[in-house]
Amino acid sequence: MLRVALQMLIGDRSKYITLVSGLAFVSLLFIQQGSVFCGLMLRTCRPVETIGAEIWVADPNLQSIDDSKPLLDTDLTRVRSVEGVKWAVPLFLRQVQVRLKNGKFQTVRLYGLDSASLVGRPGKMLEGDSSALNAPESVIIGKAESERLGSPKIGDTFEINDRIARVVGIADVPRDFLSNPYVYTTYDRALQYAPRQRKQLNFILVSAKNGVKPEQVIENIQKTTGLAAYTQDGMRWLTIGYYLKNTGIPINIGISLTLVFVVGMAIAGQTFYAFALQNERYFGALKAMGTSSFTLVKMILLQSLTVGLIGYSIGTGAGCLIGWVNQGNRLAFFTPYQLLLISFTVTLTICMLASLISIKRVLQLEPAVVFRN
């Protein structure tokens, strides 16, 4: 009888296509909106990932990597003296303005790295060498968004705070949430590039000694210095949490996803209802001929499960295709497997809820209806 159920479903082309395309659309929108949300959240913590330090030390009032309170220079020495610390280096990180050759200004994310170790330098260089940073006036730029700096090549220059910056390398650095170009230089030079403030040190990057757990070092730093310290993961989640709490992104995406669910329910529910009405005679005939209610329920559930799975596969496939086509460009798009599972659950929930309408009608159907014309 399950085969009959499938033939009843697939044979009614218009309703079948409406159901599948409706659910595919729901699934696509869910994946697309969810992936944009995940992509945006992932971008908020890109600056943390690109630095890649084991432990981050900051002011206790730190809210996110983009909203730091600078430390005293002496804090670096205090951290270095904490038990379990293998090394500690300064990190300058601030948004500054670059004056381009055409006279326009552009905000960039300026990283000032420890000149001796260059801890936090870009992992993958597309052109040039990161060791060239120690040459006078030298900076490395990230490839992403470099067109906003006029797509400079190695040897090209621009001005930061009336000082010349000469490009000595181009790195493969992913876009972050603010989508400003990345500029790397040494810590000392970054202090010259940025407008002077009373305190300049944004973060201290720390590595734990061999055999000492980072969590233990973090605890030691907090106890000894009173400063805040985080693992890389802790720093990522702190930043994500800040954007979740302080921007309208979760509400906007949440509204979109709720609308997707409601529209999906409306399409699937209405089509299933029309399907149930149209097939009432045949379900009545099957009931009269001795098909049990349990078998009829199984038939309807199979129909809804089938359209759900096909719709989900098409929608998810299309959603992932959008992500794949837009790889590397400005669209923030990240599809974790958890999102696929949530989308799967949502699509099937819509199908199951919609099929309840059919099930209710069929269960209430008197087989004697077949003799009414």
Next chain:
Amino acid sequence: MKIQDSELTSYNFAVSLNSVSKTFGTGDTQVKALKDIELNVRCGELLLLVGPSGCGKTTLLSVMAGILDSDDGVVDVFGVRVDKLSQTKKTSFRRQYIGFIFQQFNLIPTLTAAENVAVPLLIIKTPYAKAVKKAREYLSMVGLSERTEFFPTQLSGGQQQRVAIARALVSEPRLIVCDEPTASLDGDTGKLVMEMFRRTALSKDRAIVVVTHDNRIFSYGDRIAEMLDGRIIAVHTDHQQMM
């Protein structure tokens, strides 16, 4: 859940109805559809149920077939007290004992003729290939061996009713109930269908009850039970009396 032998009583008639009543609605809208019906259908018999619209023919047919509960009386079909069965057992009873033919055929439009005929076998969990094979044999019996893979919309009204007859017969039920089987057919096709029906469906251990308005097919009945206002007012053995 099959009807067990222990649930059968000895029977003299295919269908035996004693003091069967059925009322629809309550209060001012109450309608007594069946009033103390007494009727026996013999094995090997084709009984026609006739009468004006609204006299209770279809209700009586539904009660016999176990798709509608009577309020009072005894409904005995091949020794099974249908009025005493639970809904689950009634479903099982219909599966085992009853074949249906409807005025509007009720063939599932997305299934081929063979698949439609195979439905009663699929309901009793016969493997698909075996069910369709048997369905083709029954379609040959009703002269549709060339149309087994046609969809209902590709068949004429007469052909669709022959498919419905094959579907009613394929699970070899003991009682076949038909509701206006020729109402949607022209006169000649109706007669052809009834001839085929008598030839293929009637046997010693089977009975057929046909509800009809169509006096052109009265000659195909062994007896004709005439109804009026929810009662059987006469049972004729000579169809000429009805013409």
